[in-house]
Amino acid sequence: MKVAILGAGAFGAALAVALGREGPVTLWGRGISGHVAPRLPGVDLPENVSVTAEINNLGVPDVVLLALPMQALGGFLAQNARALRGARLVACCKGVDLASGLGPTALIAQACPDHPPAILTGPSFAADIARGLPTALTLACADDALGESLQKRLSTSVLRLYRSTDVVGAELGGALKNVIAIAAGVVIGAGLGDSARAALMTRGYAEMVRLALSFGARAETLAGLSGFGDLVLTCTSEQSRNFRFGRALGAGQAFDASVTVEGVATAKAVSNIAETKGIDMPVASMVAALTEGRITHAQAIQALMSRPLKQE
Numbered sequence: 001m002k003v004a005i006l007g008a009g010a011f012g013a014a015l016a017v018a019l020g021r022e023g024p025v026t027l028w029g030r031g032i033s034g035h036v037a038p039r040l041p042g043v044d045l046p047e048n049v050s051v052t053a054e055i056n057n058l059g060v061p062d063v064v065l066l067a068l069p070m071q072a073l074g075g076f077l078a079q080n081a082r083a084l085r086g087a088r089l090v091a092c093c094k095g096v097d098l099a100s101g102l103g104p105t106a107l108i109a110q111a112c113p114d115h116p117p118a119i120l121t122g123p124s125f126a127a128d129i130a131r132g133l134p135t136a137l138t139l140a141c142a143d144d145a146l147g148e149s150l151q152k153r154l155s156t157s158v159l160r161l162y163r164s165t166d167v168v169g170a171e172l173g174g175a176l177k178n179v180i181a182i183a184a185g186v187v188i189g190a191g192l193g194d195s196a197r198a199a200l201m202t203r204g205y206a207e208m209v210r211l212a213l214s215f216g217a218r219a220e221t222l223a224g225l226s227g228f229g230d231l232v233l234t235c236t237s238e239q240s241r242n243f244r245f246g247r248a249l250g251a252g253q254a255f256d257a258s259v260t261v262e263g264v265a266t267a268k269a270v271s272n273i274a275e276t277k278g279i280d281m282p283v284a285s286m287v288a289a290l291t292e293g294r295i296t297h298a299q300a301i302q303a304l305m306s307r308p309l310k311q312e
C-alpha cells in the first residue's frame with residue numbers, strides 16, 4: 001500500500017518518521033520546503049519519506065493519513081477532496097469541528113464518500129513516536145475488513161495498533177480528553193493540587209462517557225486507549241499542549257497563540273451539542289466559558305463545587 005500523510009506538523013511528521021522506517025511515504029505540508037519536519041526540531045526524516053508542498057504530487061496513494069488540526073480539516077477537504085479520490089482515508093486529528101458540530105470522520109465521509117473513513121487515535125505524543133518509543137493506538141473503522149488491512153499496514157514494531165469498529169467512540173474519546181486536559185491544567189495552574197486533578201479527571205471521564213453513549217458509542221471504547229488511555233496521558237503530562245494551556249490559564253499567565261490547542265474550539269462545539277441534546281457536561285461547559293473569558297477560574301471552581309450533591 002502506498003501511504004501519504006497530509007499535514008507536516010508534529011503528528012504528521014512523527015507518523016512519517018515511524019512509517020518511513022518501514023517503506024516509502026509521501027509527506028505533504030502547506031508551504032513546506034526541504035526534507036525537514038519544522039514542528040519536530042532535531043528529528044531527521046528517513047530517506048524513505050518524500051516531502052512535497054504540492055498536493056497534486058501525491059500520485060495515487062492507497063492510504064492517506066490526514067494529520068491536520070481539526071478546525072482546518074473542513075476547509076482543506078472542501079479544496080482538495082479531488083486529490084484524495086479513491087484512497088482509503090484515515091483521520092489523525094482529535095476534536096469536533098466548531099462550524100458543523102461534526103467529528104473528523106463525518107467531515108471526511110461527506111467530502112470523500114469512496115470508502116468508509118477510519119480514525120487513528122490514542123495516547124501518543126509526536127515526539128515519543130518520532131523517537132521510536134513504544135506506542136499503542138486505536139485504529140477504528142466501521143468496515144472491519146478495511147480496518148484490518150489498515151491495522152496491518154500502519155503497525156510497526158514500536159507502533160502497535162488495536163482495531164475497533166466503534167468509530168464514534170474512538171473519535172469522541174480523543175476529542176473530549178483534550179477538553180478535560182485543559183481543565184486539569186487549570187486545576188494545577190491554580191494550585192488546587194493532585195487530589196482535585198484526580199476528581200476532575202474522574203468526573204470529566206463520566207462526561208466523556210455520557211456524551212459518547214448518546215451518539216451510540218460503546219462504553220468499552222471509552223475505557224480503552226482512545227478514551228481513558230489518552231485522558232490519563234494528556235491530563236498528567238507536561239508534554240501536552242492542552243494541559244500546558246490550561247495550566248497557564250489557571251496561573252493567569254499568557255500562552256503562545258501559535259500552538260495548536262485542540263480542546264479550546266472543541267469545548268465550545270461540545271458544549272453546544274450537550275446543550276442541544278440536554279446532556280449534563282459541567283466540566284466542558286466551564287472550559288468553554290473560561291476560554292471565552294466569560295468566567296474566571298475561581299468562579300468555575302466555585303460553580304463546580306457548589307453543584308447539587310448527587311450519587312456517583
Ligand SMILES: NC(=O)C1=CN([C@@H]2O[C@H](COP(=O)(O)OP(=O)(O)OC[C@H]3O[C@@H](n4cnc5c(N)ncnc54)[C@H](O)[C@@H]3O)[C@@H](O)[C@H]2O)C=CC1
Nearest residue numbers: 008009010011030039067068069070072093094125126260
Ligand atoms: N502533536 C501530537 O503529539 C499529537 C497530535 N495529534 C493530533 O494531530 C492533529 C495535528 O496536530 P499537530 O500535528 O500536533 O499540530 P501542529 O501544530 O504541530 O501542526 C499543525 C500543522 O497543520 C498545518 N496547517 C494548519 N492549518 C492548515 C490548513 N488549513 N491546511 C493545511 N495545513 C494546515 C500547519 O501548517 C502545521 O504544519 C491535531 O488534531 C492533534 O490533536 C494526535 C496525536 C498526537
Ligand SMILES: O=C(CO)COP(=O)(O)O
Nearest residue numbers: 122123124125240241242
Ligand atoms: O493527543 C495527544 C496525545 O495523545 C497530544 O496532546 P496535546 O495536543 O495536548 O499535546
